[in-house]
Amino acid sequence: GYQTRQNAIAAVTNYKPTNKPLNFAETSPAEIFGSNVFSDKVMKSMLPKDVYKSLLKTKKTGERMDPAIAGPVAAAMKEWALSKGATHYTHVFYPLTGLTAEKHDGFLTPDGEGGAVAEFDPKLLIQGEPDASSFPSGGLRATFEARGYTAWDVTNPAYIIENPNGTFLCIPTAFVSWKGHALDKKTPLLRANQVINKVGRRFLALFGTDNGDMVVSNAGPEQEYFLVDRNFYFARPDLMVCGRTLFGAKPSKGQELDDHYFGSIPRRVLSFMLEVERELYKLGVPVKTRHNEVAPGQFEIAPIYEQSNLATDHNQMLMTTLKSVAKRYGMACLLHEKPFAGINGSGKHLNYSLSTPTQGSLYNPGETPHENMQFLTITAATIRAVEKYGKLLRAVVASASNDHRLGANEAPPAIMSIFLGEQLTDIFEQIEKGSLKGCKTKDCLTVGVDTLPPLPMDAGDRNRTSPFAFTGNRFEFRAVGSNQSIAGAQVALNTILAESLDFVCDEIEKITKGDVSKLGAACQKVIQAIMKKHGHIVFNGDGYSEEWQKEAKRRGLPNMKTAADCLPVIGDKDVVDMFVKYGVLSAEELHSRVEIYHEQYNQSIKTEALLVGKIARTIILPAAIRYQGELASTAASMKAAGIEPTTSILQDVTDKLRLLQANTEALEKLMEKKNFKSVEEEAAYKTKKILPAMLAVRHVADALEGVVADDLWPLPSYQEMLFIK
Ligand code: ADP
Ligand code: MG
Structure with missing residues (x-):
């Protein structure tokens, strides 16, 4: 122990920045951001017009890709990648381990005459065949056809990873079996995105606000992590192998004093952060905020939110970057949910919303009565979804490591509940009782309809103990683990919301029978019924308290403390039926997941x-x-x-x-x-x-x-x- 400590102290005290920190006087934001991305802009400049148009259409509308464009795209991609210094290309995919997987192939191809050229076969852009028999498949791939294949995800851009150890082109892909079963995290997300677009637009059409725009789901994941000196890391087999300490007495000074939280960032850590940001800017990941977290040695990095598929790839890239850059700075980045017992764990707050380009977030309380009606109705649908499928939401964030966080006397509890804030809760309670008197405080936005109450301008007061909190224009799902892919949570959210929005549309249509003048009254009725049946999921109090455990029990809300309790939920009949109905995951795919997890x-x-x-x-x-x-x-x-x-x-x-x-x-x-x-x-x-x-x-x-x-x-x-x- 003694020598390790001396080495670590030396590493900190002798630390000198090795490369010049990024500065915007020398490198403008425009210059660096996305400079390693095969972006729309690059494609526009390199591709024939019709090819570019066709590709853009597939990206924007999710329409099937014209296979004829693969040739010119592969040629342009190769040319661009070589100009950036790449020697290899890789299909990047996201197996069910939650990790990022890559298989590298060289561009170098022998020409048959003793020489070689750089080549990129368009077939290999569209489809790859990783030797992936060792990735978990839960029986979906019989051993005789053990190979799945990776399929180019046209919707997310290819990019260059450039580091001291070499440069290579990355192509985002989905990973599926030859029978078409999803073996990864991306495929179901792409399916769930299609579903939420379809049902979302049905919902908007009912309110007359569908203008042909796609409804997309967005994610802004706040990523927490720990940093420890590499000398310590290598002296702790538990950290190296399991990512957490299996032993260790509590320090005499823990996080009690809270002096670390938002305090000034240590030098070496600051250099590390700036380098992480430099790398991520190049990759087009819009990282925005950085700060110390509650525990000593704990930090957070958050990007600006993006559409879910892109945000998900970007979060995986962010995790990889944190780990690789930490090494270069003599540190280890720990993404485990609970590296240190008795010290705050790390999570990933998933800020989630649905939006269209013209309306913005559908969770934005609007300024007109009509907008407010739509907002209240979609929020009610969300309340219903989270109550009805609360067990599923708990199950999709379950893992051995996240068990140390959820329900273990720390943020957030294992009980699913929704925080709405006082004013919004008040409004929903009034609707439930059928007596609308308007909200109590005077900061309300007054709207002149009798069927709907005024809405608070800012409903975003904060409650850090809720697993699912309304924060003004979005919901924040805080139960996701720091190590986990954010795909699973979004697949579940998009699908349960689609189910709930369909339900709401059906109910409203039954009342209005196409008569728009009855819309307001119909919404009120439907919201009222939802609140009566599902309203008990709303809880604004202290989620950590002993009383909440008891109160939740009285309300009949499940409290599943361990992964072993809740993983089987993924195979429950109602869950399977729902995913199958929407074509997001088949019964086979779900059962394989139960097995694998x-x-x-x-x-x-x-x-x-x-x-x-x-x-x-x-x-x-x-x-x-x-x-x-x-x-x-x-x-x-x-x-x-x-x-x-x-x-x-x-x-x-x-x-x-x-x-x-x-x-x-x-x-x-x-x-x-x-x-x-x-x-x-x-x-x-x-x-x-x-x-x-x-x-x-x-x-x-x-x-x-x-x-x-x-x-x-x-x-x-x-x-x-x-x-x-
Ligand atoms: P806080 O720590 O106060 O929750 P942060 O600024 O650290 O806030 O993180 C908030 C995250 O929520 C950011 O990633 C931000 O881009 C994201 N976000 C903001 N608005 C939306 C929205 N409408 N939909 C999804 N995410 C959003
Ligand atoms: Mg937050």
Whole structure:
């Protein structure tokens, strides 16, 4: 521990910026932003007009791509990539692990005469065949046809990754089996985007505001992360293998003082952030804000929101960039949801909205009665969706790592609820009661219809404890894990909203029967019915409190604390029926996901449990025994010198050592169990038996950390990892 600490301190104190920080006097924003993106602008300048037009149409309307354009596009892409210094191209895809996967191919092609040329076959732009048999498929790919293929996602731009280790062209792709099953995170998102566009426009048509524009969903993910010095990272096998500390006593100073939050950013971290931003600007990722987070060593980066498919690719690129740039700055970036026990975890707040180019966010309370009516109705549909499919929303953010956050006395609770703010809640409650008296405060926007109440100008007061909060012109889904792809949450949100908007449209049409003059009254009736049935999902109070746990139970809201509790929901009949109805995920695809996510859960607990045993036996136990030996020999020499030794420390260390051994053996014994009947059974066993046994080992080890001599303690401490930066 001692040497590692010295190395880390040296790394911080001797830190000097290696390259010149970005500055806008030398490099203008226009010059750098998107400079490594094969953007519309680049394509327009390089492609024949008709090809460019055809491509743009596919991008804008989601229409099928004309295969004839692949030739000219591939040629232009190659020329552009080579001019940027690329040697290889890669199909980038997003397997169900939530990670980003790449397979690189060289442009270099032998010409058959002993020489070589740079080539890019258009067929290889459209379709790739990664040797992806080791990616999880949950049985969707029988082994004899183990290869899935990657298909070019025309809607997102190709880009160049340029770093000290080489330069290559990246082509965003979807990853599907030969039978057309989605093996990835992107395919269902593209499907869900089509669905929300279709149903969204049906909804707008009802209000007479469909002008042919697409309805898109948007995402603005706020990404939290930790930074630790690389010296510590390499001295902690648990951080390296599992991304979180499996051992470690609480530091004497934690986050109690809150002096880190929004405080000034340490030098090396600031350099790191600027470099991350430089890289992301080049990739066209519109990163905007950066700051310290609540915990020491914790930070946040947030882009400006974008349409969901692009925002999702960009978030994956952002995570990759954070990790790779951190290395260059002598640090490790931790994206795990809970790297340090007892210290705030990291999440990803997914700011979510539906919009059209002309209307902007559909969650914007408008300025006219008509706009307000549309706003209240879509918000009611959202309330219904989140209440009806609350379990699903909980399930799509479930993972072994996110379990340490959700419901573990920290933001946000495992209970799904919606925060609307006082004024909006008041309005919905009035509609529910059927007695509209207008809102109570005087800041209201007065609108002159009798069927609808005035709307607050700014409903965006903040409640940081709600998992799903209205923040003025969008909802913020805060349960997403820092490590997770944001695709899953958006697939679920778009689909449950489509289902709910369809329901609302049906109900309204039943009342109006095409008579527009009845629209206002119909909306009121439908909203009223929704609030009566689903309104109990609205909660503006303190989501962390003990009372909310009880109150939620009274309201009949599910409180699913672990991934093992909620992953099976993805296979529930109502969930399957809904996804199938909208063609977003088939029953087979859903069942494969249930299988895969369970396997991932089981595998990650297994890895952790084995490592707990290994670290306890080979790192902590030997250190404690060395200390025990020192104490024992000191006691012996004192006795020999005729001084009565104090043996209470020796006794204490010895007791703890024995307990550590016993607890480690108990964990290992529990890990021996095999032959589970199903992945669900195994997950339940891991949750109920293995996790507590791991904690029991940890508790003794952490207690030992509190008594063993500091220079003998082999693992970097929380104090060191969190505060030396
Ligand atoms: P805060 O920390 O106060 O929640 P931030 O500015 O850090 O706010 O992040 C807010 C995120 O929400 C940004 O990514 C922002 O672009 C995004 N956002 C703003 N408006 C919308 C909207 N209409 N739809 C989706 N995301 C939005
Ligand atoms: Mg936020």
